[in-house]
Amino acid sequence: MTAIPVKTIERLSKYRRVINRLLEKGETYIFSHDLAHLIDSTPAQVRRDLMQIGHTGSPKKGYELKQLKENINALMDDSDGQGIGLAGIGYLGRAIMNYFGGRNPKLTIKAAFDTDPDKINRVISGCRCYHIDQIPEVVKKENITIGIVTVPSSAAQDIVNRFVRTGIKAIINWAPTPLQTPPDVFVESRDITMSIEKAAFYAKTLNSKKK
Amino acid sequence: MTAIPVKTIERLSKYRRVINRLLEKGETYIFSHDLAHLIDSTPAQVRRDLMQIGHTGSPKKGYELKQLKENINALMDDSDGQGIGLAGIGYLGRAIMNYFGGRNPKLTIKAAFDTDPDKINRVISGCRCYHIDQIPEVVKKENITIGIVTVPSSAAQDIVNRFVRTGIKAIINWAPTPLQTPPDVFVESRDITMSIEKAAFYAKTLNSKKK
DNA sequence: AAGTGTGAACCTCTTCACAGCA
C-alpha cells in the first residue's frame, strides 16, 4: 500500500467539515456526487479518495456518514490531541486565533508568542501570550507539535529556528519568505502576495478574452 | 505555443520579489542555481520556467536581472494597472490591507466593503471603506478587477455573487466554504482550517517516525 | 569548465470507463 496523496489529505479535511454539518442536520448517508458537490469536486474524485482510506459504501445507499467521519478521524487525528503554537500577534495572528479557536477538539492553539511587552502574559482571543524566549518550555509543557508563523519576514527565520530546535515537525508560514528547514520538517507556505498576483494575472487574461 | 502552467505563474511572482531585492542591492546577473536557492526551488525548474516566458541567459553570466524583471512584468502586469476590492474588514481583512498596501505599483487595494456603519466612510489601513451595496459603483469607478473575500462563511456566497455581477473575473476566498461561480471566473481558495489540519497530520506522521 | 536550453522520462494526481453489486 502506498502513502495517501497530499491532495487527498487536503480534501479529507474538507469532507470532514461538511460531514459534521450533515450529521448535525440528522443526515445518515451520502452519495459520492452529493459529497462532491459540497466540496466542489467530482464523484470520481470522492470515490478515489475514500478508496485510499479504505472506506467503502453501498450502491444502494452511498456512504454511511458516522462511520466515514470516524475513519477520517482515525487517520487524521492524534488520539492524545496536538497543541499549536502561534508566533506573531498582529492582525493575521489574531484572525487565525479567533477563527480556529475551539473548532477541532483534537487541535488547540495553546500559546501565542511575541516580543511586545504589552501583550506578554495577557490572554488575547482566548489564548495565553508568552515571550518568544519561552518557546522551549511552553512547547514542552503544552505538547505543541505545530508552529504557525505570522511574524514579519525579517523575523520569520529566527522563529522557525526556535520552533525547529524544540522539535516541532510542522510549520505553517504566512511570512512572504522562503525558510531554511531540515528535510524532516513539513513546511506549508501561504504567500499572500503570490495569491494576489496570480489572481491578478488570471483577471487580466480572462478580461482580455471577452469580445 | 501552449499556455504557461499555473505553477510557473506562481513562481514568477516569487522570482520577481527576490529580483527586486537583488536589484536594490546592485546585483546585475544571477545563475539558475542561485535564483533557485532564493525561492527554495531547483535549477532545472528555474531554467524551465524562464524558458516558458522566453527569457534566455548566457552560460558565462547567467540571467540579466533587469531584463528578466521586465519580462516578468510584461507577462504578469496590466499596463493600465488593476484595482482590488476587499470585502470584510475584520482582523484578516486588515492584515491583508496592511501587508499588501503599496507593495506592487500596478496592483492596489482601492476599496474595502463591509456592513458595519462604524467602518463605512472611514479610511482604515490606508483604504477607503464603503457599504457593500456600493460595490457596483465603486468597482466601476476604481477599475477593480480582483475581489478578496474575508467575510464569515455565511456571507461569502452573497459577496461573491455581488462581485461576479459587476464583472469581476478573479476572486480570492479566505472563507472556509466552497463557492458557486460561473466557469469563466478564477477562484483561489485559502482555507485556514485545511492548512492547519494538513500540517497536523504531517506533524503526527513525522513524530511517529522517530525511533 | 561551468553554465544554459530542452526532449524525454518520470512522477503525481485526476478522469474515464466499465465490471460488479444491491
Added chain:
DNA sequence: TGCTGTGAAGAGGTTCACACTT
C-alpha cells in the same frame, strides 16, 4: 437501474541528462 470500486488512460508538473555555448 443506479450506484460503488478500480484498472487504465490522460493531464499536468518536475527532474534527468546531455548537446550546445561562451
